[in-house]
Amino acid sequence: MIERVCIVGAGVIGSLFAGHLAQVSEVSVLTRRREHADALIRDGLRVSGKSERHATVRASADPAELPAPDVAIIATKATGLRDAVETLAGTYPDATMTTVLNGLGAEEIVRQHGEWPIVSAVTFMSGTRHSDTHVEYILDTETWLGPYEETPFERVQEIADTILASGLRAEALPDLRPAQWSKLIFNAAVNPVAALTGLPHDPHFASEDGPTDLGHLVHGLVDEGKAVATAAGIELHDDPWEMNVLATQRGSAHYPSMLEDVDAHRQTEIELITGSLIREAERHHVPVPLHTLLHGLVKAKEESW
Amino acid sequence: MIERVCIVGAGVIGSLFAGHLAQVSEVSVLTRRREHADALIRDGLRVSGKSERHATVRASADPAELPAPDVAIIATKATGLRDAVETLAGTYPDATMTTVLNGLGAEEIVRQHGEWPIVSAVTFMSGTRHSDTHVEYILDTETWLGPYEETPFERVQEIADTILASGLRAEALPDLRPAQWSKLIFNAAVNPVAALTGLPHDPHFASEDGPTDLGHLVHGLVDEGKAVATAAGIELHDDPWEMNVLATQRGSAHYPSMLEDVDAHRQTEIELITGSLIREAERHHVPVPLHTLLHGLVKAKEESW
Numbered sequence: 001m002i003e004r005v006c007i008v009g010a011g012v013i014g015s016l017f018a019g020h021l022a023q024v025s026e027v028s029v030l031t032r033r034r035e036h037a038d039a040l041i042r043d044g045l046r047v048s049g050k051s052e053r054h055a056t057v058r059a060s061a062d063p064a065e066l067p068a069p070d071v072a073i074i075a076t077k078a079t080g081l082r083d084a085v086e087t088l089a090g091t092y093p094d095a096t097m098t099t100v101l102n103g104l105g106a107e108e109i110v111r112q113h114g115e116w117p118i119v120s121a122v123t124f125m126s127g128t129r130h131s132d133t134h135v136e137y138i139l140d141t142e143t144w145l146g147p148y149e150e151t152p153f154e155r156v157q158e159i160a161d162t163i164l165a166s167g168l169r170a171e172a173l174p175d176l177r178p179a180q181w182s183k184l185i186f187n188a189a190v191n192p193v194a195a196l197t198g199l200p201h202d203p204h205f206a207s208e209d210g211p212t213d214l215g216h217l218v219h220g221l222v223d224e225g226k227a228v229a230t231a232a233g234i235e236l237h238d239d240p241w242e243m244n245v246l247a248t249q250r251g252s253a254h255y256p257s258m259l260e261d262v263d264a265h266r267q268t269e270i271e272l273i274t275g276s277l278i279r280e281a282e283r284h285h286v287p288v289p290l291h292t293l294l295h296g297l298v299k300a301k302e303e304s305w
Numbered sequence: 306m307i308e309r310v311c312i313v314g315a316g317v318i319g320s321l322f323a324g325h326l327a328q329v330s331e332v333s334v335l336t337r338r339r340e341h342a343d344a345l346i347r348d349g350l351r352v353s354g355k356s357e358r359h360a361t362v363r364a365s366a367d368p369a370e371l372p373a374p375d376v377a378i379i380a381t382k383a384t385g386l387r388d389a390v391e392t393l394a395g396t397y398p399d400a401t402m403t404t405v406l407n408g409l410g411a412e413e414i415v416r417q418h419g420e421w422p423i424v425s426a427v428t429f430m431s432g433t434r435h436s437d438t439h440v441e442y443i444l445d446t447e448t449w450l451g452p453y454e455e456t457p458f459e460r461v462q463e464i465a466d467t468i469l470a471s472g473l474r475a476e477a478l479p480d481l482r483p484a485q486w487s488k489l490i491f492n493a494a495v496n497p498v499a500a501l502t503g504l505p506h507d508p509h510f511a512s513e514d515g516p517t518d519l520g521h522l523v524h525g526l527v528d529e530g531k532a533v534a535t536a537a538g539i540e541l542h543d544d545p546w547e548m549n550v551l552a553t554q555r556g557s558a559h560y561p562s563m564l565e566d567v568d569a570h571r572q573t574e575i576e577l578i579t580g581s582l583i584r585e586a587e588r589h590h591v592p593v594p595l596h597t598l599l600h601g602l603v604k605a606k607e608e609s610w
Binding site: 193196197198199204212214216217220289290292293294295296297299300301303304305 | 498501502503504509517519521522525594595597598599600601602604605606608609610
């Protein structure tokens with residue numbers, strides 16, 4: 001079991017990790033805003049929904065004020081990653097950095113700032129943030145973890161076991177890239193469509209009954225993404241189209257964070273999701289006109305605010 | 306000069322025609338809503354902006370209550386065309402029906418409901434509707450008219466001359482299709498992008514300076530549209546990309562009606578604009594993946610309300 005864990009970034013995903021892991025490890029939370037850390041120290045962190053937790057945590061906006069962890073779980077938004085890693089540069093030299101972000105390339109950004117061992121992760125959990133100190137756990141799906149560069153697989157398993165023991169679902173995989181790519185293609189096909197149409201991820205996204213049904217477009221986006229994966233030599237862990245169909249059958253429609261960002265006129269994760277898919281497509285000379293159009297539309301939408 | 310003109314549909318374009326033509330012809334206005342007709346009878350119709358007019362008009366929601374016109378100008382939204390033409394079926398047998406709508410195919414819908422001579426028109430005028438009885442004239446650009454089927458060109462010229470005499474700009478063309486298609490491709494490249502991004506038609510749409518600038522996407526949409534026109538044997542009257550560049554250089558950004566429709570959660574004209582381009586593309590076996598994606602996104606957006 002991992003003794004000390006630092007959660008970097010206390011949005012929905014970071015809060016779900018912190019709230020659960022506090023049951024089995026000593027948890028500290030590194031926040032961007034000082035008020036957020038103060039609120040966590042004062043009120044603790046509450047999880048409702050699929051689990052009920054009330055965790056006492058240490059928290060600060062300055063890593064030097066927190067105990068050096070054995071593992072740091074970096075769960076910022078893609079847009080906040082660089083700032084967070086700059087804050088960590090030169091600290092916690094013995095920690096294993098675990099990145100849980102959408103898109104591709106988070107590990108490289110971490111590597112540019114230090115020599116830590118790195119573990120790659122993707123999570124399919126979701127929740128709703130009610131306040132700085134209260135998160136609702138909605139989809140109790142898995143987090144997958146895999147080694148990056150020379151990190152031993154045993155280390156990955158140890159982290160996965162700790163997450164499991166805390167009451168969340170996790171699995172260690174020898175190679176995470178097939179799962180990362182499955183999630184990337186799924187997100188690139190679903191999130192910008194939700195952000196542009198205002199539809200949550202509901203059965204429209206899977207319907208191909210009528211000739212102009214939205215599922216045809218989502219399928220076309222998935223197919224472009226799969227062509228890029230094939231060109232990059234990746235055998236996908238899950239078929240992104242099946243992920244899409246299954247997710248829309250779950251009952252209540254999931255509200256993708258990119259749609260929340262658009263509603264709140266916040267910068268979206270388009271660059272790390274669709275942007276990284278397009279960069280891989282360019283590297284492997286695969287045309288992705290539909291993803292390029294969505295990328296441009298979401299960027300233009302950001303500029304309209 | 307045309308003696309009696311009936312304006313069918315008193316939105317922005319219909320009101321601009323009615324307000325000006327009342328200076329040279331006897332104008333009646335056929336509205337969808339009875340209250341709208343009542344307001345026009347009570348207050349008259351005011352035009353401000355590029356022209357100043359205050360016109361006295363006859364108005365009704367029932368064509369039988371209005372004098373039979375020599376010319377009817379059908380200026381409804383594409384979404385209201387079918388209802389309006391059904392109301393006209395069996396009336397005004399001697400009138401020349403002049404369609405001024407976005408997209409393609411309005412003339413066929415009129416033809417399905419009667420044997421009137423038909424004149425095709427497209428207008429580039431724009432304005433802002435301030436109330437049922439007040440419209441602001443913003444872009445004082447031309448209306449182009451051409452014969453449909455056996456309508457003699459002299460009839461087209463007579464209508465164009467009357468519009469000109471009223472203070473608006475107009476031109477009679479022996480074949481309107483090249484102009485209709487230019488406008489169709491322009492609208493299909495600009496309006497859905499505005500509707501999805503929230504951007505008015507501003508310089509973003511023409512910028513190709515950076516590699517991810519929006520102009521590249523608009524250019525790709527224009528190119529797909531031009532390929533369809535070529536396959537359909539149409540030599541365009543104006544290059545839609547140049548129309549786009551010129552329009553964004555006019556100073557104040559135009560707010561496309563499709564963006565207004567989206568803001569107001571109203572059904573858009575996507576079916577008559579992008580939909581008719583896609584139908585022509587299918588007829589001529591030209592792939593239009595980008596327009597198909599935009600069509601699906603705007604339809605999905607309508608379903609999100």
